[in-house]
Amino acid sequence: MRMGAGAASGFRTQQDETLGNRKKGSVDRYIIKQLLGYIKPFKGLVAGAVALTAFGAILTPLRPWLTRIAIDDHIAKGDHKGLAVISLLMLLVIVLDGVKQYAATWLTQLIGQKAVYAIRLDIFRHLQRLPIRYFDRNPVGRIITRTTNDVEALNEMLSSSLITIIGDMLQLLFIVAMMFLTDWRLTLVVLSILPVMIYSTIFFKNKMRQAFLDVRTHLARLNAFFQEHITGMKVVQLFSREEAEFMKHSAINADHRDANIKTVFYFSIYSPLIEFLSSAAAGLVVWFSATRIMQTDLSVGVVVSFVQFIWLFFRPLQHLSDQFNIMQTAITSSDRIFRLLEEPLDAEPTESAHSLDSFRDRIRFDKVWFAYDEEHWVLRDISLEIKAGETVAIVGATGSGKTTLINILSRFYPYAKGSVTIDGIELSDIPRHDLRKLVGVVMQDVVLFTGSIRENLSFGDPSISDETIHEAARIVGADRFIEKLPDGYDYRIRENGSGLSAGQKQLLAFVRALLYNPDILVLDEATSSVDTETESLIEQATDRLMKHRTSIIIAHRLSTIQHADKIVVLHKGTIRETGTHQELLAQRGLYYKLYLLQHPERGRMEGAGVKNSPGQSDKSEPADLPSTNCSPATPSPAPALLPGAKESLPQSC
Numbered sequence: 001m002r003m004g005a006g007a008a009s010g011f012r013t014q015q016d017e018t019l020g021n022r023k024k025g026s027v028d029r030y031i032i033k034q035l036l037g038y039i040k041p042f043k044g045l046v047a048g049a050v051a052l053t054a055f056g057a058i059l060t061p062l063r064p065w066l067t068r069i070a071i072d073d074h075i076a077k078g079d080h081k082g083l084a085v086i087s088l089l090m091l092l093v094i095v096l097d098g099v100k101q102y103a104a105t106w107l108t109q110l111i112g113q114k115a116v117y118a119i120r121l122d123i124f125r126h127l128q129r130l131p132i133r134y135f136d137r138n139p140v141g142r143i144i145t146r147t148t149n150d151v152e153a154l155n156e157m158l159s160s161s162l163i164t165i166i167g168d169m170l171q172l173l174f175i176v177a178m179m180f181l182t183d184w185r186l187t188l189v190v191l192s193i194l195p196v197m198i199y200s201t202i203f204f205k206n207k208m209r210q211a212f213l214d215v216r217t218h219l220a221r222l223n224a225f226f227q228e229h230i231t232g233m234k235v236v237q238l239f240s241r242e243e244a245e246f247m248k249h250s251a252i253n254a255d256h257r258d259a260n261i262k263t264v265f266y267f268s269i270y271s272p273l274i275e276f277l278s279s280a281a282a283g284l285v286v287w288f289s290a291t292r293i294m295q296t297d298l299s300v301g302v303v304v305s306f307v308q309f310i311w312l313f314f315r316p317l318q319h320l321s322d323q324f325n326i327m328q329t330a331i332t333s334s335d336r337i338f339r340l341l342e343e344p345l346d347a348e349p350t351e352s353a354h355s356l357d358s359f360r361d362r363i364r365f366d367k368v369w370f371a372y373d374e375e376h377w378v379l380r381d382i383s384l385e386i387k388a389g390e391t392v393a394i395v396g397a398t399g400s401g402k403t404t405l406i407n408i409l410s411r412f413y414p415y416a417k418g419s420v421t422i423d424g425i426e427l428s429d430i431p432r433h434d435l436r437k438l439v440g441v442v443m444q445d446v447v448l449f450t451g452s453i454r455e456n457l458s459f460g461d462p463s464i465s466d467e468t469i470h471e472a473a474r475i476v477g478a479d480r481f482i483e484k485l486p487d488g489y490d491y492r493i494r495e496n497g498s499g500l501s502a503g504q505k506q507l508l509a510f511v512r513a514l515l516y517n518p519d520i521l522v523l524d525e526a527t528s529s530v531d532t533e534t535e536s537l538i539e540q541a542t543d544r545l546m547k548h549r550t551s552i553i554i555a556h557r558l559s560t561i562q563h564a565d566k567i568v569v570l571h572k573g574t575i576r577e578t579g580t581h582q583e584l585l586a587q588r589g590l591y592y593k594l595y596l597l598q599h600p601e602r603g604r605m606e607g608a609g610v611k612n613s614p615g616q617s618d619k620s621e622p623a624d625l626p627s628t629n630c631s632p633a634t635p636s637p638a639p640a641l642l643p644g645a646k647e648s649l650p651q652s653c
């Protein structure tokens with residue numbers, strides 16, 4: 001089964017139209033253009049660095065030039081005074097060269113650091129706005145490689161290579177000019193080596209480019225493997241997978257090593273080749289000079305200066321080859337970084353945007369179809385209505401599409417067909433900010449960040465006072481455990497909340513949701529098992545959280561949702577049954593079967609002829625849950641739940 005064109009286009013990435021289908025040369029040009037964009041704000045610094053480098057490029061060839069004058073015009077003639085002046089000039093050139101080196105290095109590093117800072121900001125800003133789809137496709141390790149190793153490679157290029165290459169090119173130009181001025185015939189001898197040099201440089205450049213590309217790919221794989229295994233170390237150890245995972249790691253590590261060795265291989269041939277060519281040029285110069293010196297057609301000073309020129313001529317060439325190394329890595333890294341930055345963001349509604357600051361009427365799913373890929377429908381023809389103030393539970397077997405339904409409502413994924421509206425406004429027409437304020441989701445896996453409990457609860461929102469936080473924690477029933485922690489609300493949560501139990505994390509997520517105070521609360525019930533006391537605490541907290549607002553609960557334990565206004569039973573992506581707990585039990589359909597699975601004693605009682613229907617006076621029902629059929633049709637003002645909370649819905653029962 002394939003989707004229609006409209007749906008399929010939703011999966012096409014902008015990359016297809018930008019970097020993805022460009023030819024290699026134009027990719028390089030594109031990358032350089034993008035990089036120049038980052039350097040542009042510092043054009044003053046760049047101009048300074050280029051001017052200093054150009055100055056250095058003029059200074060360098062002055063040394064052999066002065067050497068020739070010293071030998072031919074002063075040493076040969078025994079002119080001590082003249083020699084002293086030349087020596088002082090030589091000293092001045094060396095000192096100026098040193099000062100230039102210092103200033104140029106400082107400036108180029110400054111440019112590199114400033115540009116890289118801006119790139120990192122852009123990456124993070126972009127990452128925060130990317131659709132969740134992107135994170136499904138890209139392992140965390142790979143994304144981290146983009147923000148660390150790739151950015152570092154770019155830094156190296158921006159802070160040294162780019163300006164160094166300009167300097168080296170200028171230096172080459174000045175040296176050749178000086179050589180021509182000194183002796184054009186010897187210059188041609190030196191330049192005769194150039195075609196071999198250029199050919200081998202192009203050849204090795206291409207080889208190294210591919211090799212560096214491979215290194216980056218393998219490095220990203222290695223990072224992804226590490227990230228996955230460090231996060232999942234508990235499972236590795238629980239299932240005694242150490243040896244097997246070690247072997248897997250060994251294979252990935254070996255690929256990375258081999259890719260690196262390949263770059264070293266090309267580089268280690270290239271470097272001595274350049275060395276050999278420069279020595280050959282020096283040999284040729286000496287060879288051609290010998291007879292001319294004997295014929296007094298050439299002075300010793302010219303030959304000595306030429307040997308120095310050759311050294312200075314080949315040094316930037318060799319240097320340029322080193323820079324290739326850095327440039328190749330950086331171009332490959334930039335390619336990946338710009339691909340990431342070109343990943344299309346979720347389209348934000350513009351002209352048709354309808355701001356929605358509160359939820360008043362109903363959420364409607366109308367014949368909604370959805371697939372994560374282009375092949376498999378996960379939701380089919382879903383039609384559902386949730387009225388303001390209702391508590392709607394979604395149940396179904398694992399993989400039936402419950403979380404997906406919520407993902408659609410939160411606009412984490414675009415649906416392929418049908419329509420989803422909140423108060424009559426199509427989901428895609430609601431500004432993201434409004435939607436996020438309206439719909440609050442408490443996820444199954446609670447994500448906590450490194451920082452204090454207080455910071456995690458308020459998410460750094462300064463408008464939320466300590467009193468409000470404490471009050472919310474009290475309402476949810478999280479205050480008792482928080483206050484027992486060392487430092488209480490200032491207790492520092494370790495990465496991903498590793499210092500807290502699953503139940504405690506759930507309670508914190510509830511406090512966070514209460515502070516966020518959304519009109520529509522979505523609760524993806526946690527499946528992780530907690531002790532009975534915490535479970536009852538969580539159940540009470542759930543109840544308090546859902547009170548006075550529209551709630552959608554993805555329920556795994558049917559005992560928690562018996563009083564929902566509506567229970568929707570999903571089966572393989574379609575709605576199979578809808579109704580209240582009693583209605584669904586009376587239907588004796590899928591819900592009834594699910595119920596019996598969780599309450600086998602009911603099945604046994606019925607088999608034994610006990611007349612009570614499963615829904616009647618269920619003793620397992622928590623006593624503090626509200627009574628059934630609480631479904632106010634229209635919202636009406638009620639006391640605020642917390643200081644600063646919006647109008648909330650009364651319970652009509």
Ligand SMILES: Nc1ncnc2c1ncn2[C@@H]1O[C@H](COP(=O)(O)OP(=O)(O)OP(=O)(O)O)[C@@H](O)[C@H]1O
Nearest residue numbers: 136372373378396397398399400401402403404405
């Ligand atoms: N990000 C994703 N990419 C591709 N397929 C996905 C993704 N998330 C879920 N699926 C698939 O979609 C289907 C529905 O998943 P969903 O998470 O909505 O089920 P669920 O009813 O919430 O399950 P559970 O009760 O286990 O949480 C499953 O077949 C699942 O494999």
